[in-house]
Amino acid sequence: MKRFKKILKWTGIVLLLLLGGLSATIAMRQNIQYDRPYPAITASTDSAVIQKGKHIIFGAAHCADCHSKANPDSLIALGQDVPLTGGFVFELPVGKVYTKNITPDKETGIGNYTDAEIARALRYGVHRDGTAIFDFMPFHNMSDEDMTAVISYLRSQKPVRNEVPGNEFNMLGYAVKAFLIKPVGPEGEVPGSVKVDSTANYGKYLANNVANCVGCHTERDMMTGAFTGEPFAGGLEIDGFITPNLTPDPGSRIYNWSQEQFINRFKMGKLHPKTPMPWNSFKRMSDDELKAIYAYLKTVKPVKGKIK
Ligand code: HEC
Ligand code: HEC
Incomplete structure (x- = not known):
């Protein structure tokens, strides 16, 4: 029994030391400054x-x-x-x-x-x-x-x-x-400009790099924000809602939607008063922007989502 107590005491001390070291490291790592380049961007008054x-x-x-x-x-x-x-x-x-x-x-x-x-x-x-x-x-x-x-x-x-x-x-x-938190930066080369039209190419840019459809319609680890699911397959829980699947799988929410239905849905704005999806901002997107996103969603990998 005595020996056991001694062991306990020692493991306790070792643990305390470890924890102390850990919290010191955590404290030290709170304000890490990352060296990142300054983009050559200048505001215009045009x-x-x-x-x-x-x-x-x-x-x-x-x-x-x-x-x-x-x-x-x-x-x-x-x-x-x-x-x-x-x-x-x-x-x-x-x-x-x-x-x-x-x-x-x-x-x-x-x-x-x-x-x-x-x-x-x-x-x-x-x-x-x-x-x-x-x-x-x-x-x-x-x-x-x-x-x-x-x-x-x-x-x-x-x-x-x-x-x-x-x-x-x-x-x-x-x-x-x-x-776990590190600055997230661009993937590959950042384009000088992207051609604005109603093609899937422009839709890809909007859905991933501007409107963040991917950010909510993909499962992620809510602790770190890291993506854990297939892009656009939905299944992420936000504020009690689960995002629907937007891929071209027969089980997806928009599988049977025509381009016109898709655009009209966006023009309706918010239907669930508490939904986190920024429908009222998206309502201001042009028909061409919505056509582009619709066209792009037809090209992503079809995945069976958690919910329709
Ligand atoms: C989904 C929510 C969300 C959207 C949409 C969003 N932001 Fe932010 N933004 C944040 C949060 C949260 C922070 C602070 C993050 C932090 O402190 O780590 C932030 C920080 C910033 C910062 C950094 C400020 C600083 O002092 O370092 C800038 C600049 C900024 N946002 C601009 C924008 C602009 C411009 C847009 C639209 C083009 C935008 N944000 C859209 C949530 C958002
Ligand atoms: C902040 C999170 C968020 C963002 C960003 C977001 N969504 Fe959603 N989306 C949701 C949630 C939650 C729902 C389910 C509740 C609802 O219908 O409002 C949803 C529902 C939908 C629906 C089904 C609507 C219906 O009536 O059945 C479509 C289609 C959709 N989103 C497309 C998109 C597209 C396209 C984008 C990018 C332009 C996008 N979402 C961006 C969270 C988001």
Whole structure:
């Protein structure tokens, strides 16, 4: 018995030392700064470029759905351009992550960021200080042309003062942040521009790199955001909904939908009041954009999803 107690004592001490070492390492790894390149993006004051950015921001890219907490959805439904003042909080298993104020306010927004710093955040997934951004946004492969348009619109907004709290992590969050969260960057080469038309090629770009259809309609590990399922096969649970399968499998939700039905569904906007899908922003997509996405979804690998 005595010996046993001794062993217990020693394993206890060893464990404590290990845990101590681990928490020191975790603490050390909280603010790792990653060296990432600055894209050569410069905002323009050309009104056509700003207009294009606005169309992307309030349509396919649905920035307002996340970068506002003033019940953006009902304002978007009224066709208003919601100020991108941030402050919406995502309650994750790892803690609270707040969307940032991306109006040009100098103290609480992006007024002091350079164009290249904003572009680097969106493309390479690092904040201005080089720390990793949680991968909520799918814009890593957004073309130079569209990135320029987006940043040109951001610059043209009215600055709004709104102090957003810093992210708050729990113990699990600190550990995940220390070892699992790394900046996500582009895959392959980022295009200078992508031809805007109603083909599957443009649809592929929109569905993956702008509108993030793939991000919700694919199973992921909610702790790290890593993809675990087949692209577009659905099955991800968000806010009590399970995303449907969008692949061309006979068991998919849209297998029998004509192009016209697909477009009309998008024009209807939100049908389930609590759905996380940003239908009211997507409603602003043009018919050509929707045709392109429809055409692309016909070309992805058919997969039997968890639900129709
Ligand atoms: C699905 C939600 C979501 C969408 C859509 C979204 N964002 Fe974000 N964005 C976030 C979150 C969450 C953060 C903060 C992440 C973090 O702190 O790790 C963020 C951070 C940022 C940052 C970094 C700010 C900083 O201080 O480092 C910029 C810039 C930004 N978003 C711009 C945009 C733009 C422009 C769009 C649309 C083209 C957009 N976001 C769409 C959720 C979103
Ligand atoms: C933020 C997560 C999210 C994003 C982004 C998203 N979806 Fe969804 N989608 C959902 C959820 C959840 C549902 C099920 C609830 C509903 O119908 O609103 C859904 C449902 C659907 C449906 C079935 C609608 C019906 O009436 O049967 C289609 C079609 C669809 N999504 C297509 C898309 C396409 C195309 C995109 C990209 C342009 C996209 N989704 C982006 C979460 C998302």
